[in-house]
Amino acid sequence: MKKSVQNLSSGRTFNEPVIQTIYGYLLDSYGLQGWWPLIELHNSYGTNPTKTGSIRGYHPGNYTYPHTENQQFEIICGALLTQNTNWQQVEKALINLRQMDSLYPERILSCDIETLKEAIKPAGYYNQKAARLKILAEWFTNFKSQTPEREELLSLKGIGPETADSILLYAFKQPSFVVDAYTRRVVSNLGLVEEKAKYSEIKALFEENLPEDLVIYQEYHALLVEHAKRYYQKKISYSRCPLLRLVSD
DNA sequence: AACCAGGACGTGA
DNA sequence: TCACGTCATGGT
Numbered sequence: 685m686k687k688s689v690q691n692l693s694s695g696r697t698f699n700e701p702v703i704q705t706i707y708g709y710l711l712d713s714y715g716l717q718g719w720w721p722l723i724e725l726h727n728s729y730g731t732n733p734t735k736t737g738s739i740r741g742y743h744p745g746n747y748t749y750p751h752t753e754n755q756q757f758e759i760i761c762g763a764l765l766t767q768n769t770n771w772q773q774v775e776k777a778l779i780n781l782r783q784m785d786s787l788y789p790e791r792i793l794s795c796d797i798e799t800l801k802e803a804i805k806p807a808g809y810y811n812q813k814a815a816r817l818k819i820l821a822e823w824f825t826n827f828k829s830q831t832p833e834r835e836e837l838l839s840l841k842g843i844g845p846e847t848a849d850s851i852l853l854y855a856f857k858q859p860s861f862v863v864d865a866y867t868r869r870v871v872s873n874l875g876l877v878e879e880k881a882k883y884s885e886i887k888a889l890f891e892e893n894l895p896e897d898l899v900i901y902q903e904y905h906a907l908l909v910e911h912a913k914r915y916y917q918k919k920i921s922y923s924r925c926p927l928l929r930l931v932s933d
Numbered sequence: 934a935a936c937c938a939g940g941a942c943g944t945g946a
Numbered sequence: 947t948c949a950c951g952t953c954a955t956g957g958t
Contacts, residue, residue, distance in 0.1 A: 762939095764940095766940090768939085768940045768941085769938055769939080769940090770938040771938090772938095773938080809941095812941085816941095841941090841942080842940095842941070842942085844940060845941095846939080846941090847940070847941080850939080862939085864939050864940085865938085865939075865940080867939095905939085906939090908939095909939055912939090913939090917938085918936090918937090
């Protein structure tokens, strides 16, 4: 799907997928996002004034993470804990687990379930998420292959399409585009998909209009979240989204 | 005081 | 398949 796009800065018209034009705009506006945040990274990357909220744990421009299996596991836990919850709450839960020295699969497995619930309580849904963390820990301990299949992740209770893609993209560095509620709102508001388009359709829209590139997939999803936090939290602000000017038919 | 946050699952049409 | 209720804390 290609769209003719008016490039306002250069004043010339050229053929470029609108999905790529949006990426350029977001990158210019907010800069590199440096996902997935890792709680042990003590702000060593300085501040990013264009970023909302805490900058803890982000590592913009560094795509070498995760460095260890522990970091890999931390990303996986974060992906589960952040379901329908904001990241600040997830950080509290992860830090609790860290302080208990329990942010490892073996410790999650051996941890008393009530203790585990108490630790992750700030992230909400703690009854479900505690049980599902144990399922994830069990899986992570036993899985053999270097990188899991998407279907394998989806077979685990608590892992749906977005969480599976997040784990693939950020923990295993596989170019699998992540579609979240924000992504859906943005592309729907821009008229690129129907309001109730299926997850796979939105995923395909991005993957078919971008080079299959890990860095682009990682940054694009993070940029969409950053952008949507500003214009897509309340419905009345959808109309103020600056991207609307970029996608004029 | 509602409303929502970087969703997924179980159920019944 | 799909629409809907449920899970739960905490910030605005």
